[in-house]
Amino acid sequence: MNRLTLTQLRKLKTQGEKITCLTVYDASFAALLDQAGIEILLVGDSLGMVIQGHETTLPVTVEHMIYHCQQVYRGSRNALLIVDMPFMSYATPDLALHSAARLLQEGQAQVVKLEGGNWLVETVRLLTERGIPVCAHLGLTPQSIHRLGGYRVQGRTESEANNLRHDALALQSAGAALLVLECVPGNLAAEITQSLDIPVIGIGAGSACDAQVLVLYDMLGITPGKRPSFSKDFLPETGSIITAIEAFIKAVKTGLFPGPEHTF
Ligand SMILES: Nc1nc(=O)c2c([nH]1)NC[C@@H]1CN(c3ccc(C(=O)N[C@@H](CCC(=O)O)C(=O)O)cc3)CN21
Ligand SMILES: CC(C)C(=O)C(=O)O
Numbered sequence: 001m002n003r004l005t006l007t008q009l010r011k012l013k014t015q016g017e018k019i020t021c022l023t024v025y026d027a028s029f030a031a032l033l034d035q036a037g038i039e040i041l042l043v044g045d046s047l048g049m050v051i052q053g054h055e056t057t058l059p060v061t062v063e064h065m066i067y068h069c070q071q072v073y074r075g076s077r078n079a080l081l082i083v084d085m086p087f088m089s090y091a092t093p094d095l096a097l098h099s100a101a102r103l104l105q106e107g108q109a110q111v112v113k114l115e116g117g118n119w120l121v122e123t124v125r126l127l128t129e130r131g132i133p134v135c136a137h138l139g140l141t142p143q144s145i146h147r148l149g150g151y152r153v154q155g156r157t158e159s160e161a162n163n164l165r166h167d168a169l170a171l172q173s174a175g176a177a178l179l180v181l182e183c184v185p186g187n188l189a190a191e192i193t194q195s196l197d198i199p200v201i202g203i204g205a206g207s208a209c210d211a212q213v214l215v216l217y218d219m220l221g222i223t224p225g226k227r228p229s230f231s232k233d234f235l236p237e238t239g240s241i242i243t244a245i246e247a248f249i250k251a252v253k254t255g256l257f258p259g260p261e262h263t264f
């Protein structure tokens with residue numbers, strides 16, 4: 001196994017080197033991203049929307065995630081492989097352990113990602129103790145879309161911001177190895193990133209995060225309908241898929257992406 005490790009990622013955070021991550025769902029794109037030098041591949045449950053054509057991520061199952069994770073695993077060699085745990089597959093700690101074990105054993109993922117705050121602390125501790133690294137996910141958590149009422153920025157009020165600060169520290173203490181912050185104000189994301197030892201991956205969370213992730217189809221401009229305002233289509237200024245991916249890597253590494261126009 002020649003893949004990037006969590007230890008190497010933490011070192012990049014310490015050194016202040018920006019980390020790149022893209023979502024990916026199949027072997028051909030995985031090979032392209034891997035060869036371009038993307039550090040983290042995320043098999044996101046956004047596949048429910050961009051691959052399957054649903055309006056939300058809720059219909060996605062563990063079987064779907066395993067199927068796509070296997071493809072991405074086979075297409076790549078160097079990147080760290082993270083897989084999303086789909087809606088309801090981690091509703092209790094026991095269920096989470098069972099689902100996560102399948103995603104590592106059958107899907108060959110290295111890390112599982114779960115959406116949620118304080119309620120997930122016990123689950124994160126259980127998985128971590130059993131040898132399954134966890135990436136936490138706070139802010140806009142799309143699996144809670146019907147409770148949230150829309151895909152909108154989170155953490156704008158002081159009480160929401162405080163909850164996010166506390167949840168981030170609690171999840172790190174429980175053993176989370178990484179944290180995704182989605183759609184939160186840039187200054188809050190900067191503060192949380194500084195307060196944690198683990199690498200923070202931002203999407204719509206400003207440029208101060210240790211890493212940046214985008215949905216692959218958004219950065220290639222092939223998402224049907226409206227693309228989120230924090231994302232950027234890199235294809236028009238580059239002209240080919242591979243140069244668009246290289247431009248994304250360069251823009252993240254040099255701190256040029258995300259710019260103020262991509263930040264709340
Ligand atoms: N194609 C795609 N890109 C994504 O980034 C993405 C998915 N799908 N599916 C899963 C979630 C859902 N996400 C989304 C989807 C839409 C917005 C969006 O349209 N937000 C508006 C309003 C923000 C506000 O002002 O509160 C925006 O303009 O960005 C944000 C996140 C992020 N993830
Ligand atoms: C947008 C990223 C963070 C994600 O969770 C997904 O693609 O499902």
Ligand SMILES: [Mg+2]
Binds near residue numbers: 044045057084
């Ligand atoms: Mg997801």
